[in-house]
Amino acid sequence: MISNAERSQILSYVETISARSRRYPLSYETLRKSFLSNFLYLFEADIPLDESERLRRLERENLIKLMNLFVKEVLANGRFDLGIGIYQVEDRLKNQPDSLPDDHLRAYRICRAAAATVWVGELRRAVSLLLGVRTRYLSGRWAQDRPLWAEIGTEDWEAVRKMLRAVAQHRIWTVRVGGEVLSALSSTKQGDWQELLLRGRLPGRVEELFPKLDQTFIFRAGVS
Numbered sequence: 001m002i003s004n005a006e007r008s009q010i011l012s013y014v015e016t017i018s019a020r021s022r023r024y025p026l027s028y029e030t031l032r033k034s035f036l037s038n039f040l041y042l043f044e045a046d047i048p049l050d051e052s053e054r055l056r057r058l059e060r061e062n063l064i065k066l067m068n069l070f071v072k073e074v075l076a077n078g079r080f081d082l083g084i085g086i087y088q089v090e091d092r093l094k095n096q097p098d099s100l101p102d103d104h105l106r107a108y109r110i111c112r113a114a115a116a117t118v119w120v121g122e123l124r125r126a127v128s129l130l131l132g133v134r135t136r137y138l139s140g141r142w143a144q145d146r147p148l149w150a151e152i153g154t155e156d157w158e159a160v161r162k163m164l165r166a167v168a169q170h171r172i173w174t175v176r177v178g179g180e181v182l183s184a185l186s187s188t189k190q191g192d193w194q195e196l197l198l199r200g201r202l203p204g205r206v207e208e209l210f211p212k213l214d215q216t217f218i219f220r221a222g223v224s
Helices: 028-039 049-075 089-095 102-110 113-133 154-169 179-185 190-198 215-223
Strands: none
Touching (some): 028 049, 049 102, 102 154, 113 215
8 A cells, every 4th residue: 555655654643553643643544535535546547457557656656755745844853743742732722822832733733634635635736737737647637536647757846845835834734822713723624624724714704814725825836
């Protein structure tokens, strides 16, 4: 499997034993619903077998690179502290807003299931647009459902890195004060996170509080 590949670094941050973790920011289910579901083509291919096997191997290598970039930009080098973990993070923020480092809080929120499902979907669309514009696909329609069936060059990977960095640096992840805002940021509902990230507003409100973290925002960061 992708997540068990020898060179994949993301398993160092995935809970693989308990259904509920106090230490690791990602569950396997979250990994599946975010990166694996968005970037893997899981259907029968409509091209010759030898070619589809080559492209699926390429897809696997590309996904490993993508997830490793995510680890480097969001989790590694002490950004997420396994010693602090994820236990009662929301309560810590309410009682002592400055008790958690920005990098740790950012990584914790980015990896929460409902949030990750939303922003990784937008990342997929941004990556597909980038590779489509740069004519990296053998078939134009692959951008829709086979985003990593492409020869991705060094400049392309640098653009993807910039996209991930833009996601990580979005200010929504490090908000520490404001009861209603903190309550929204602790939500486990994907619909709430669609409002927060795609529309920049609290669920049920009309005023925009944050820049939108959508496909357009992510794509522009990659090509700027």
